[in-house]
Amino acid sequence: MSSDTGLVVQDLSFSWGAGKLALDRCSLQVPAGELWMLLGANGSGKSTLLRLIAKLIPLQEGIIIAPQPVGFVFQNPDHQLVMPTAGADVAFGLVAENLTLAQTHTRVRSALDAVGLGGLERRPVYALSGGQKQRLAVAGMVARQCQVLLLDEPTALLDPESQTALLELVRQLVRQQGVAALWVTHRLGELEYCDGAVLLQGGKVAAQGDPEKLVGLLKV
Ligand SMILES: Nc1ncnc2c1ncn2[C@@H]1O[C@H](COP(=O)(O)OP(=O)(O)OP(=O)(O)O)[C@@H](O)[C@H]1O
Ligand SMILES: [Mg+2]
Structure with missing residues (x-):
């Protein structure tokens, strides 16, 4: 399920309107x-x-090569968990795949196991903690066998313990399943978990590569 290239973005520009560019020839x-x-x-x-x-x-200008499927984890898990129970929520992401009921159950169980929520299929989503909800969102991506994982400030609402658990979980998935993950953060401490980093300034890529060098740039 791994792809050789991962995620490639070339000369990407985008404007929300009125001429000003939100992204200006970004490559990474x-x-x-x-x-x-x-x-x-x-x-x-x-x-x-x-x-x-x-x-x-929709794309306006530039090239994006992203092996499918692509998964998105939002800052607030309540914005993406749509079903009443943990198992139903993961299964919901599989409806387009024409699996048998038994295949769906197997995928759901192994995805929940992979994120440390094994045995919680019937747990109501409202009865999960914030950290568990974020891991459930990731379980949905695991079940769909996402090749690219996009995470937009996924730890912003989490306590330090759940933050570390999510970082370790995603790093492990990335390594084991050959996923390419791009994780947005304002917390420099999270850089310790990554293989590389990209710094955006005013819609342009101001620096990218070694995370330690980027931290150095930000602290100057
Ligand atoms: N739906 C939208 N309609 C119009 N302009 C938008 C929309 N979403 C974002 N923008 C504008 O595009 C620019 C980039 O916004 P974006 O949300 O991508 O920034 P960000 O780096 O994610 O910021 P933050 O750290 O606050 O989440 C900003 O000037 C913003 O106002
Ligand atoms: Mg944002």
Whole structure:
């Protein structure tokens, strides 16, 4: 299920209207099996970039090569968990795949196991903690066998323990399944978990590569 190239973005530009560019000729690459972080001030274009990669908004200019399917994890899991129980929510993401009931059950169970929610199929979503909800959102991506994972400030609402658990979970999935993951954060401590980082400034890629060098740039 791994793809050799991972995620490739070339010369991507986008305007929400009125001429001003939200993204200005951005290029970056996240190899399969790597977790990269996307940094930048509020309004620098991070969410716009993720939305374009996920095809939530139409491409205007540039090239995106993203092995499918692409999964998106939002800051607030309540914005993406739509079914009443954990198992039903993961199964809901599989409806387009024409699986038998038994195949669906197997996929749901192994996805929940993979994120540490094994045995919680029947647990109501409202009865999960914030950290568990975020892991359930990731389980949906695991079940769909996503090749690219986009995470937009996924730890913003989590306590430090759940934050670390989610970072470790995603890093492990990325390594084991050859997924290319792009993770938006404002928390520099999270960079310790990544293989590379990209810094956006005013819609342009200001720097990319070694996370330690980027932290150095931000602290100057
Ligand atoms: N739906 C929209 N309609 C019009 N303009 C938008 C829309 N979404 C974002 N923008 C504009 O595009 C620019 C980039 O916004 P974006 O949300 O991508 O930034 P961001 O880096 O994700 O910021 P934050 O850290 O606050 O989440 C901003 O100037 C913003 O106002
Ligand atoms: Mg954003």
